Amino acid sequence: MGQNYDYLKAIAPESSNLIKGLQAVQTREGYVSDASIVAVADYFHTPVVETEGVLSFYAQFKSTRPGRYQICVCDGTACHIKGSPLISEWISTELGITAGETDADGLFSLETVACLGCCSLAPVFSINGKVFGNLDRKTTIRILKEYRNK
Numbered sequence: 014m015g016q017n018y019d020y021l022k023a024i025a026p027e028s029s030n031l032i033k034g035l036q037a038v039q040t041r042e043g044y045v046s047d048a049s050i051v052a053v054a055d056y057f058h059t060p061v062v063e064t065e066g067v068l069s070f071y072a073q074f075k076s077t078r079p080g081r082y083q084i085c086v087c088d089g090t091a092c093h094i095k096g097s098p099l100i101s102e103w104i105s106t107e108l109g110i111t112a113g114e115t116d117a118d119g120l121f122s123l124e125t126v127a128c129l130g131c132c133s134l135a136p137v138f139s140i141n142g143k144v145f146g147n148l149d150r151k152t153t154i155r156i157l158k159e160y161r162n163k
């Protein structure tokens with residue numbers, strides 16, 4: 014166990030605690046890297062392939078490093094009806110990434126989420142938790158440019 018994973022020692026090294034361990038890594042690192050999978054598998058006495066299986070089964074876990082700005086496009090019912098797939102498409106075209114990816118500069122990552130609780134502003138997305146609503150193509154691109162130039 015390397016120095017970097019010492020925080021796992023707060024959890025008993027039993028295979029039944031595997032998910033707790035993965036959650037601890039994600040809380041600490043923001044995602045679960047390939048190196049973390051190996052470290053967690055080792056610590057919780059679980060084969061790597063099984064650890065990878067658990068990781069891919071639960072949507073809560075991210076396997077790529079999040080960008081500095083995490084964009085969450087709402088695809089709840091109200092936003093979907095008001096064109097959220099188009100919002101995702103515009104962002105993808107502008108940044109060159111699709112949902113679940115981070116751009117090459119590590120600046121933006123994109124994901125699709127369920128209702129953000131601001132349906133009256135549909136369609137919406139959030140960036141690091143700040144919500145933007147009533148989006149059209151022009152507004153979407155303008156917001157991305159503002160964040161890129163921050």
Ligand code: FES
Nearest residue numbers: 087089092129131
């Ligand atoms: S459906 Fe998008 S905020 Fe509710």
